[in-house]
Amino acid sequence: MDERKQALLRNLPKIDDLMLRLEKMEAMEGFLREMLRNACRSVVEELRTKIMEGAEESFRMPTSGQAADQARLRVEGYRAFRLRRVINATGVILHTNLGRAPLCREAMERVMEVAGGYSNLEYNLEQGERGIRYDSIRSLLCAISGAEDAIVVNNNAAAVMLVLNTLAVNREAIVSRGELIEIGGEFRIPDVMEKSGARLVEVGTTNRTRIADYERSIGPETALLMKVHTSNFRIVGFTEEADRRQLVELGKRREVAVLEDLGSGCFMELERYGLEHEPTVQESLAAGVDVVTFSGDKLLGGPQAGIIVGKRKFLEKIAQNPLNRALRIDKMTLAALEGTLVKYLRPAEAVADIPVLHALTQPLAGIKKRAGKLHLLLKRMETKGVEITRMDGFSMAGGGSLPTRGIGTALVGIRADFCSAAELERALRRCEPPIIVRVSDDRILLDPRTMKESDLKEVSLLLGETLESFRSFRP
Ligand SMILES: *Cc1c(COP(=O)(O)O)cnc(C)c1O
Numbered sequence: 170m171d172e173r174k175q176a177l178l179r180n181l182p183k184i185d186d187l188m189l190r191l192e193k194m195e196a197m198e199g200f201l202r203e204m205l206r207n208a209c210r211s212v213v214e215e216l217r218t219k220i221m222e223g224a225e226e227s228f229r230m231p232t233s234g235q236a237a238d239q240a241r242l243r244v245e246g247y248r249a250f251r252l253r254r255v256i257n258a259t260g261v262i263l264h265t266n267l268g269r270a271p272l273c274r275e276a277m278e279r280v281m282e283v284a285g286g287y288s289n290l291e292y293n294l295e296q297g298e299r300g301i302r303y304d305s306i307r308s309l310l311c312a313i314s315g316a317e318d319a320i321v322v323n324n325n326a327a328a329v330m331l332v333l334n335t336l337a338v339n340r341e342a343i344v345s346r347g348e349l350i351e352i353g354g355e356f357r358i359p360d361v362m363e364k365s366g367a368r369l370v371e372v373g374t375t376n377r378t379r380i381a382d383y384e385r386s387i388g389p390e391t392a393l394l395m396k397v398h399t400s401n402f403r404i405v406g407f408t409e410e411a412d413r414r415q416l417v418e419l420g421k422r423r424e425v426a427v428l429e430d431l432g433s434g435c436f437m438e439l440e441r442y443g444l445e446h447e448p449t450v451q452e453s454l455a456a457g458v459d460v461v462t463f464s465g466d467k468l469l470g471g472p473q474a475g476i477i478v479g480k481r482k483f484l485e486k487i488a489q490n491p492l493n494r495a496l497r498i499d500k501m502t503l504a505a506l507e508g509t510l511v512k513y514l515r516p517a518e519a520v521a522d523i524p525v526l527h528a529l530t531q532p533l534a535g536i537k538k539r540a541g542k543l544h545l546l547l548k549r550m551e552t553k554g555v556e557i558t559r560m561d562g563f564s565m566a567g568g569g570s571l572p573t574r575g576i577g578t579a580l581v582g583i584r585a586d587f588c589s590a591a592e593l594e595r596a597l598r599r600c601e602p603p604i605i606v607r608v609s610d611d612r613i614l615l616d617p618r619t620m621k622e623s624d625l626k627e628v629s630l631l632l633g634e635t636l637e638s639f640r641s642f643r644p
Pocket of ligand 1: 324325326327329352356397398399400430431432433463464465466474475568569
C-alpha cells in the first residue's frame with residue numbers, strides 16, 4: 170500500500186470521537202445509541218472505501234466535526250417520511266407508480282374511526298361472541314353486484330391465486346392463448362397459475378380462440394375454464410374470442426366451473442359517460458360465471474384489495490382454504506373498502522365522490538375551465554422567456570383499464586428558453602410536494618384531470634419558484 174493511502178487511513182475520524190460529538194448535539198437527543206453509532210460507522214466506512222479505491226488528489230479528509238455532521242444528516246434522513254403525497258399532473262388516473270386509486274373522503278373517515286381504537290372487526294355485537302371479519306363487506310358486495318357470496322383478500326393477484334389453488338390444484342385450467350397476459354409489476358398469468366398448483370392448458374391462438382377449442386381440451390383432469398380480461402392491451406384486426414356466455418354454457422354442459430379475472434372490477438356502465446365499454450362485475454355474474462375476481466384499487470376506486478364474488482358453493486370452499494388466512498386483509502383496508510362500496514348503492518354518489526370515477530367522467534368543459542384557471546394562475550408569474558400554451562390532448566385511465574382510447578382533455582404546456590423540459594421535469598419532481606408531469610415535444614404538460622382544485626394554485630406557485638431559480642442561474 171502506498172504511503173499516501175496509509176497516511177490518509179491513519180487520519181480517518183475515530184468513531185468514538187464522532188459519537189461524543191453527536192451526543193452533544195441537541196438534535197440527536199434521545200435517538201437509539203446503536204443507530205447513532207452505526208451512522209458514524211457508515212460515514213467512516215465510506216471514507217475508508219474511497220481511500221482504498223484510490224482517492225483523487227483533491228480529496229480532503231473531513232474534520233471530525235464535518236464527519237459528525239454527515240452522520241447527523243443521515244439520522245435526520247431516517248426520520249423524514251419517504252412515503253408522501255405527490256401532485257399527479259400526468260393525467261394518468263390510475264397511476265400504479267403513484268399509488269393507484271386515491272380514496273374518497275368517506276373511506277378515509279372510516280379508516281380514521283376504526284384504525285386508532287378498538288372495533289368489532291371480529292366480534293358479533295348481537296350475540297356477544299366471535300364474529301366474522303368479512304360480514305360487513307360481504308353483504309354490501311352482494312347487494313351491489315347480485316352475487317351470492319363474496320370474499321376479500323390482499324389484491325387481485327392473490328385472489329386469482331387463491332381461486333386457482335382451491336378449485337384447480339393438481340388439475341387443469343383451460344385458458345385462451347390470447348389471454349396469457351402480463352400486467353405491470355410482473356404479474357404473469359402463466360406464472361401465477363403455476364404457483365397456484367393448477368396446470369395451465371393453453372388453447373387457440375394469440376388472435377383467435379373459439380369455444381370449440383375449449384371443448385376439445387376438456388378432459389377428466391379439467392377443473393376450470395378461465396377467462397382473463399386482457400386489461401392493458403387489445404388484439405385488433407382478425408380476431409375471435411369465446412364470449413363468456415358460451416363459456417358458461419360449455420361449463421354447465423360439461424360440469425366444469427368458469428372463472429373470470431376481470432382485472433379492473435368495474436361496477437358502473439362507463440359507456441354512459443362516453444367512455445369505452447369496460448366489462449362490469451354485474452354483467453359477468455349475470456352471464457352465469459361461477460367465480461369473478463377483480464381489484465379494489467383500479468376502477469373501483471378503493472383501497473388495494475382483491476375481491477372474489479360468485480356462487481356460494483365455490484366461495485365456501487375458497488373461504489376454507491388455509492391460503493385465505495394468509496392473504497387476509499386488515500381492518501384499515503376493510504374500513505376503506507366499506508366506505509367506498511357504500512357509495513355504489515347510489516351510482517350518482519359514486520361518480521360524484523369516488524375520485525377515480527369523478528376524474529374519469531368529468532366532462533371536457535369542466536376540465537377546460539380548470540385548464541383555463543391554471544393558465545391564468547401561471548400567467549401571473551414572471552413569464553419572460555417562458556411560453557405557456559393551452560392545448561388539447563389525452564388523459565389515460567391507466568391501471569390496465571380502457572387501454573385503447575385516450576380520454577379527451579385540456580392541457581397546459583410550458584416551455585422555457587433557459588432550461589430544457591427534461592430539466593424542468595426533474596426539478597418539479599424535487600419540489601415539496603413533488604409534482605409529476607409528462608414531457609412531450611420539449612414541453613412539460615399539466616393535465617388538470619388528475620389534479621385537485623387546491624393543486625392548481627400549489628403547482629402554479631411551485632412552478633413559478635422553480636422557473637425563477639433556473640432563470641437566476643442562467644440569466
Ligand atoms: C391488474 C390485474 C391483476 C392484478 O391485480 P392487483 O390488484 O394489482 O393484484 C390481475 N389480473 C388482471 C386481468 C388485471 O388487470
